[in-house]
Amino acid sequence: MNTDLKKLELWFVTGSQHLYGPETLKRVDEDSKQIAQGLSRSKQVPVKVVFKPVVTTPAAIYDICMTANAAANCIGVITWMHTFSPAKMWIAGLNALTKPFVHLHTQFNRDIPWADIDMDFMNLNQSAHGDREFGFICARLRRSRKIIVGHWQEERVQAELGVWARAACAWHDAQGGKVARFGDNMRQVAVTEGDKVQAQIQLGYSVEGFGVGDLVARVNAITDRRVDRLVSQYESTYRIVKAGQDGKQHEALREAARIELGMRTFLEEGGFKAFTTTFEDLHGLKQLPGLAVQRLMADGYGFGAEGDWKTAALVRAMKVMAAGLPGGTSFMEDYTYHLDPAGPKVLGAHMLEVCPSISENTPSLEVHPLGIGGKDDPCRLVFNVPSGPGLNASIIDMGNRFRMIVNEVEVVPPDAPLPKLPVARVVWVPKPNLQTGAAAWILAGGAHHTGFSIALTSQHLEDFAEMAGIECLLIDAATTIRELKKEIRANEVYYLLAKGL
Numbered sequence: 242m243n244t245d246l247k248k249l250e251l252w253f254v255t256g257s258q259h260l261y262g263p264e265t266l267k268r269v270d271e272d273s274k275q276i277a278q279g280l281s282r283s284k285q286v287p288v289k290v291v292f293k294p295v296v297t298t299p300a301a302i303y304d305i306c307m308t309a310n311a312a313a314n315c316i317g318v319i320t321w322m323h324t325f326s327p328a329k330m331w332i333a334g335l336n337a338l339t340k341p342f343v344h345l346h347t348q349f350n351r352d353i354p355w356a357d358i359d360m361d362f363m364n365l366n367q368s369a370h371g372d373r374e375f376g377f378i379c380a381r382l383r384r385s386r387k388i389i390v391g392h393w394q395e396e397r398v399q400a401e402l403g404v405w406a407r408a409a410c411a412w413h414d415a416q417g418g419k420v421a422r423f424g425d426n427m428r429q430v431a432v433t434e435g436d437k438v439q440a441q442i443q444l445g446y447s448v449e450g451f452g453v454g455d456l457v458a459r460v461n462a463i464t465d466r467r468v469d470r471l472v473s474q475y476e477s478t479y480r481i482v483k484a485g486q487d488g489k490q491h492e493a494l495r496e497a498a499r500i501e502l503g504m505r506t507f508l509e510e511g512g513f514k515a516f517t518t519t520f521e522d523l524h525g526l527k528q529l530p531g532l533a534v535q536r537l538m539a540d541g542y543g544f545g546a547e548g549d550w551k552t553a554a555l556v557r558a559m560k561v562m563a564a565g566l567p568g569g570t571s572f573m574e575d576y577t578y579h580l581d582p583a584g585p586k587v588l589g590a591h592m593l594e595v596c597p598s599i600s601e602n603t604p605s606l607e608v609h610p611l612g613i614g615g616k617d618d619p620c621r622l623v624f625n626v627p628s629g630p631g632l633n634a635s636i637i638d639m640g641n642r643f644r645m646i647v648n649e650v651e652v653v654p655p656d657a658p659l660p661k662l663p664v665a666r667v668v669w670v671p672k673p674n675l676q677t678g679a680a681a682w683i684l685a686g687g688a689h690h691t692g693f694s695i696a697l698t699s700q701h702l703e704d705f706a707e708m709a710g711i712e713c714l715l716i717d718a719a720t721t722i723r724e725l726k727k728e729i730r731a732n733e734v735y736y737l738l739a740k741g742l
Contacts, residue, residue: 244541244564246287246410252309253277253319255295256302256326256375265365269323270295272349276321276393285399287565288316288406295323302334310339316406316413318342322371323349324364328378335382341412341708343387343405344379346372351392385707401700408704411558414514418446418557420543420550421513423453424522427547432688435551435638443643444709446514448550457525460503471498475532479606479622490608490618493528497620500526501533508542515543515553520592520613528619529611531593535622535665538596544572545690546594551636551643552690558705559634559692568696569598573633573667574689578675579656585675586653586668589633589693593621595665599695600624609663626667626695628652633671633691634702636711642736645706646687647699648678648716667693672718681716681725712736 255273257266277292296302309315317340348368379386387405391398426433437448472495475481481494508516516537520529538544541564543557552572559570576590592611597604604622611619634647650669659666671678699715706713712732714725 244410244414244561246407246561246564247289248314249288249316249410249413250291250312250314251286251288251317251319251406251409252291252293252305252312252315253280253321254293254305256297256320256322256331256371257295257324258297258326258330261324261364265324266295266297268365273321273323276347276349279394280319280399280402283399283403285396285403286406287403288410290319297326299330299333302331303337306334306338310337315340317409319345319402320375321345321347322368322375324367325371325374328374331375331378332382335379335384341386341409342384343389343402343409344372344376345393345398345402346388346390347393347398349393351394385710387704387707404698404700405704407562407564408701408708410564411561411705412445412708414561415554415558416445418514418554419512420446420448420553420557421508421511421516422448422450422548422550423456423517424519425450425548427519427521430547432637432686433545433547433549433551433690437550439638440551440554440643443711444554446554448554449511449513453522453524453526456503456507459507460500460526463499463502463506467502468495468498471502475606479604481606482608493608493618494606494620496527496617497530497532500528500530501536504530504533504537508537513542515545515550515557517545517548517550517553519547521547523616526616528617529593531619531621532606534594535597538571538594539598544594544596546572546574546591547690549688549690551638552688552692555634555636556692559694559697559702562701562705563694563696566696568629568694569596569600570692570694570696571596571599573691573693575633575691576666579668580675584656584670586670587650587675587679588655588666588668590662590664590666593619593664595622595667597622597624597665599626599667599693600665601627604665607663621663622665623663624665625655626652626665628654629695630698631667631669631693631695632697632699632702633693635688635691637686637688639686639712641740643709643711644686645702645711645713646682646685646716647702647713648672648682648687649699649718650678652695672716673720677720677722678716680722681720684722684725685714685716685729
């Protein structure tokens, strides 16, 4: 399930026109090819940037947009106007384009050649007003797009493009993606519910429900030899506490391996990219899947507990965005607070299912009672998370739209060891502080389940939300409750009107 983003492509499409003659167009083509190659070589850009011949007619523009739509590895398009490209030529193509696109407002040369500049140079290097013509038609057509301004060799520009490209990879991955739901939503819980049909229409992935018996059949079919091999892998990968190496707890470890192998088989056979479980429906399983979920997440699967399919799909999207970046991404839950006025903070965790990609050190593999679900003692990986910047993100169903809420946080060390808390855990301070951050999250309706990441920035999530056409509320160092209330009220009006336009 690990995603190789270099197999994916961004198409570099340059606009011009025949007015300038063949020599100028030849230079436009050469310059565009050099920019595309430079961006493709950039360490900041995770995908291949593929040069496409310069487009100069409405038919050529329409054809390249339709070809991009059908290309399996094309995640989107970079548009750039080297010269002036009359924008009525772009109407049919932009109306047909279904892939996301980014408008790169750059020029081939960085500096004005003050001593040598003449009209030939001016006729060739017209991005300053050619891109404005293109910008107008995008605005007139109400086309959502990212605009990046600056010289194409500048690291900041390449970094912005890289962030957008990662979001486009996640959007590409979601189209036709599938989420497996073992059991239903946790009974009487509101926020994990939602309109699965609308999610498929707007976000691209489908959610398919299965009785836990379908999973149990795969688990029971796993041979002892396969279990032996996986247990040996556990022993070489993690620090296994002494009690887990013999007797009843060793049997729990073997059962966890059997569950993992059964889940992998089920997900691979069905082509699923994310899944959910619920401790209210474990019939036929001897323990709540903990270790299995953690390891599957580490391999790139999205996950949501208690039937939370929206978070499962979000975690998968965040995993794709973060592919190859330092840090990690996990399913998470705000569990409890430390309300000391001198340093209020949040303890995040879950019963078992936190991804080891965010672990500070080698996790320990432990077996402990769970106290919920009424099953045998489950296996789980226990660890802390390194300090530094991070974020929590949630997608909720507001009835008339989906809303993403993103809260930037600062991960901090626990104030003291947690010897009696046998789960993976992370301590953070929400921005701008716990008082405002928690109030803003609750005001926005953010779920208790989130996608947590120490690899991504809020810009990754904002770019993804823009591609999906969903609302995005950011809670960061500048957030105030007064301004957030204004934003929520304005958004409510906007989305009601937008549906009627």
